[in-house]
Amino acid sequence: MSRRKPFGRAPFGFGSLSIFCTLLVCCLTAFSVLSIVSAQAGWRLSQKNADLVQAYYAADGQAVLLADQLQRRWEGERAPALSALEELLEAGGAQDRRLELREGAVWVAFSLPIGDGGIQRLSVELLLYPPGAQPRVEPQVWRMETDGTGEVYDNHLPVWPG
Amino acid sequence: MKRRLSGASLMLLELTLSALIFCLSAAVCANLLARSVTVSRHSEAVTGAVFAAESAAEHFKAAEDLGQLSRALGGRLEGAQLTVCYDDAWMAADEARYRLDLLVSRDPDSGVSRASIRVTDGQETLFTLEVARTAPFGGAS
Numbered sequence: 153m154s155r156r157k158p159f160g161r162a163p164f165g166f167g168s169l170s171i172f173c174t175l176l177v178c179c180l181t182a183f184s185v186l187s188i189v190s191a192q193a194g195w196r197l198s199q200k201n202a203d204l205v206q207a208y209y210a211a212d213g214q215a216v217l218l219a220d221q222l223q224r225r226w227e228g229e230r231a232p233a234l235s236a237l238e239e240l241l242e243a244g245g246a247q248d249r250r251l252e253l254r255e256g257a258v259w260v261a262f263s264l265p266i267g268d269g270g271i272q273r274l275s276v277e278l279l280l281y282p283p284g285a286q287p288r289v290e291p292q293v294w295r296m297e298t299d300g301t302g303e304v305y306d307n308h309l310p311v312w313p314g
Numbered sequence: 315m316k317r318r319l320s321g322a323s324l325m326l327l328e329l330t331l332s333a334l335i336f337c338l339s340a341a342v343c344a345n346l347l348a349r350s351v352t353v354s355r356h357s358e359a360v361t362g363a364v365f366a367a368e369s370a371a372e373h374f375k376a377a378e379d380l381g382q383l384s385r386a387l388g389g390r391l392e393g394a395q396l397t398v399c400y401d402d403a404w405m406a407a408d409e410a411r412y413r414l415d416l417l418v419s420r421d422p423d424s425g426v427s428r429a430s431i432r433v434t435d436g437q438e439t440l441f442t443l444e445v446a447r448t449a450p451f452g453g454a455s
Contacts, residue, residue, distance in 0.1 A: 192353060
């Protein structure tokens with residue numbers, strides 16, 4: 153003899169729907185919170201990248217200006233004293249300034265901080281040749297480094313010359 | 315006299331409450347998801363703008379004059395200003411989803427040429443960059 157379910161009886165137990173709904177809401181909340189956290193992390197990363205690129209090109213522009221001033225001073229005064237060149241670098245905000253005479257040319261090395269963090273810097277080394285020589289100024293090193301450790305960030309990649 | 319609720323009524327009440335709570339949380343979560351999509355798209359656009367500006371900056375440093383720079387970037391020249399339009403995938407295109415403006419100038423006191431780069435999405439500025447180079451640049455004003 154078959155027993156029929158009474159009319160009005162729920163197809164599943166009372167409370168199971170609430171549990172299912174709670175789990176569903178928890179899953180939805182977790183996914184949406186993870187999604188917004190991930191999006192904000194991506195935004196912070198792209199902002200940091202944008203700030204670093206701006207800071208790098210600001211330091212690069214300052215180094216370009218200093219190199220141009222060195223060249224003008226070098227050509228204008230016909231090999232001025234090293235102290236005069238160092239003063240010029242100091243006025244331009246250059247750090248770790250080193251100047252040496254090397255076989256008639258002047259080797260100039262300095263660095264410029266990249267951004268306000270004080271971790272990265274643009275390291276520049278130039279050779280100033282005596283008047284009449286070509287080229288007058290030759291960059292030897294122009295690269296980004298970490299401050300203190302000497303770790304180099306922009307390793308040169310082999311590029312197909314065409 | 316108290317009236318006892320039947321199983322079906324309790325089930326209906328639970329169903330209604332569950333649906334209400336689910337709708338509320340779904341509305342909040344959909345809002346959060348929509349916001350995260352907007353933020354992701356914006357950061358994607360800023361990242362693309364940074365790459366486009368860097369590419370333009372390095373081309374500016376390497377090119378000999380504005381004509382060569384324009385040909386390399388695939389833009390159009392208006393005086394000392396170069397405009398490059400990009401599509402959604404940041405490929406140079408005629409239809410402008412993004413626009414890069416590069417204005418070249420020359421320092422009167424030095425031999426330094428400068429380029430001001432600005433990338434916009436038609437409404438707001440996504441990224442700006444200032445670049446300098448020493449070698450003379452043809453077409454700089």
